[in-house]
Amino acid sequence: MQFGIFTVSDVTTDPTTGRTPTEAERIKAMVAIALKAEEVGLDVFATGEHHNPPFVMSSPTTYLGYIAAKTSRLQLSTSTTLITTNDPVKIAEDYALLQHLAGGRVDLMMGRGNTGPVYPWFGQDIRNGIPLAVENYALLRRLWTEDVVDWQGQFRTPLQGFTSTPRPLDGVPPFVWHGSIRSPQIAEQAAYYGDGFFHNHIFWPKEHTQRMVELYRRRYEHYGHGAADQAIVGLGGQVFMRRNSQDAVAEFRPYFDNAPVYGHGPSLEDFSRETPLTVGSPQQVIERTLSFRDYVGDYQRQLFLIDHAGLPLKTVLEQLDILGEEVVPVLRREFAALKPAHVPDAPTHASRVAAAGGSRDATVYAAADSVTGKAPGQSREEVEA
């Protein structure tokens, strides 16, 4: 099982000091957090994508490319990539290049985003959210698996003889997860393709998670990818830990009470009961996390949200230390002991290359080249004439 963290990249005032970090500080903090995730032995780091304040992460592949260069083991992912408003051609190109630079340590999660206004900024209409997710992803898959694509659809200009470059590393595209809180169509989409399904599993009652995962598993089996319990499931989770549970509650409460999304509403205690939020000792986090399996079955990836609501970098790095030293090693052991042998691990580049029968170079060489002006067998003089 993979363990990691996911960030929404918010720039939020620290309610205990009244200080709001600059974008520069937040971006640097996000680099420090990702590097620390590898250092403490986590497997995955995922970032959201947003195109409006208070968020800084408008360009995930720029950021993840930098993280890829500074790490050697960490799996890089997104939470989520906007399949609705990004051009699928650009997603195909950006993430294939990132995949090459990161040596295959890349997967991504498709989502529709949480911001209505983002659609018109990119020339789209929120009422087409689901059809955009369906059509754009169908095209993205073709761009990654077919060297030359002729395509026509509802939402972007047609393509004639188009080749997305670079071709996927070793001829195998990145693994894709689909994330949605409560749209059955997205669970259905993930099941249809045999892709992974991720439920963010924060801020909402577990019933939403359970219902979506159950549907995804049932339909995954229906579409013939394997048994329902072999479907690839990922969950989020939100934690704050201190050695003593009272200290965790006291320290986190002002961040909770003033947080975007749920602040100024329910009490921390109510919200901890109603949603998967766990604020307490490492042992409490371990027990709560193990209980997720009771309602989603054996799953492949667990990501925690630990850096939002204005928590200072120092605190977040301490949280990573606790996760890496006290929580994840126990969870790894316990989950592994519970998982039956026929339940697969999360796909990685290596496992996908092996499943494809080994690596192959997928380079598509140009027949003619308008940059250097040369085509194979043609001399410079012939071109200039």
Place this chain on the structure above:
Amino acid sequence: MATRTLAVVSAGLSNPSSTRLLADRLTSAVVAALRSRGDDATVETVELREHARDLADNLLTGFPNSSLRGAIDTVTGADGLIAVTPIFSASYSGLFKTFFDVLDKDALTGKPVLLAATAGTARHSLALDHALRPLFAYLRAVAVPTGVFAASEDWAGGGGVDSALADRIERAAGELADLVAGRPAGARPVDPFADPTPFEELLRRTGG
């Protein structure tokens, strides 16, 4: 003989409240009217005052907590609804509106509803028709033609209820009972999780 479920939403704030009093009168009249049509009824009453904090939380978090979820399930699962609010500042109370704001927009589609309101003076009576009725039209609920409005003075007649008010209660109760008793048993909306749209169909819709 069928057993019908009747949900009652009362947005009164004081205790005792004339809003709850009107809700109770309407409930007894609807139960009696259903009996006379050969149906039994079970009644579940939701006092919104008890969910005031839950409702504010729901506005902020986007989901009902377990206590409010119980109330919502009661209302959305009922065969008929009696909805009663005090009139504040020429309209339904904010608490009443908040409850209907947090329901899924399709949750009351086709639901037979009896609308009623209370106020200190009869000059508020048209709020039933200019405020409550459009709200339930938006929700695509089926509101019975007779709305019941009770001002303070209406409670002054013999037996605690003015005879004109008693007549309106009877008429409205009969109208709701007709709709509820005429409902096919087990009329429930499609569950998108039990019966998802197949992906081939979603692909076809995009023309892809």
